[in-house]
Amino acid sequence: MNAPAPKPAPGQPKKRRTRIQAINRQIILDAALEVFSTYGYRGSTIDQIAEKSGMSKPNLLYYFRRKEDIYLSVLETTLATWLEPLERLDADGDPIDEISKYIRLKLEMAREMPLQSRLFANEILHGAPAIGEFLRGPLKDLVDGKSKVIRRWVAEGRLAQIDPVHLIFMIWATTQHYADFDVQVRAVLGESGLSDAGEADPISVAEITVMTIFRNGLRPQ
Secondary structure, eight states, X not given: OOOOOOOOOTTOOOOOOOHHHHHHHHHHHHHHHHHHHHHHHHXXXXXXXXXXXXXXXXXXXXXXXXXXXXXXXXXXXXXXHHHHHHXXXXXXSOHHHHHHHHHHHHHHHHHHOHHHHHHHHHHHHTTOXXXXXXXXXXXXXXXXXXXXXXXXXXXXXXXXXXXXXXXXXXXXHHHHHHHHTHHHHXXXXXXXXXXXXXXXXXXXXXXXXXXXXXXXXXXXX
């Protein structure tokens, strides 16, 4: 399986889709996300995706020739969405505030987009056959670039003496835990999971706890 195909270069002709084609493609991708995040790539079938999308198999195959094409399209969208908050980390902002914003966004994504997180986790657990090149290329470049920013903040005495890459790993592990291990979280917490701490307080208990620990740990000693 190959990595997601690059987008057309500027000026390259792109086949325009009708409104109904765009709607149907999105219906298929939404259904596929649910199927793939539940059963993984190998355990999913075109028939399952067609049934979940409410389409006939021939109709679905009009939009996507193979299961692999659907999977790569879902992954491509997921990766763009999942990495956007890290791209927003502002080198000119306050270090602790910028990292805190990133953590909050990741917790929101765990709360609101758990299927995308589980899809990504499944891909990684199976050796990243579809996105291995992406991980070694664009993802590594993004992490390297943001790590340079964090190292500068550390050198300036604006953050504690931490390793930037392992900080990013810790943020990923902590925030995505709530999506990837949702069953375990709910088993321990009950059905509330990541719900609000109370009607008058829109901030979840998880967010308060995670933010307190990270912010205290990031402050220079």
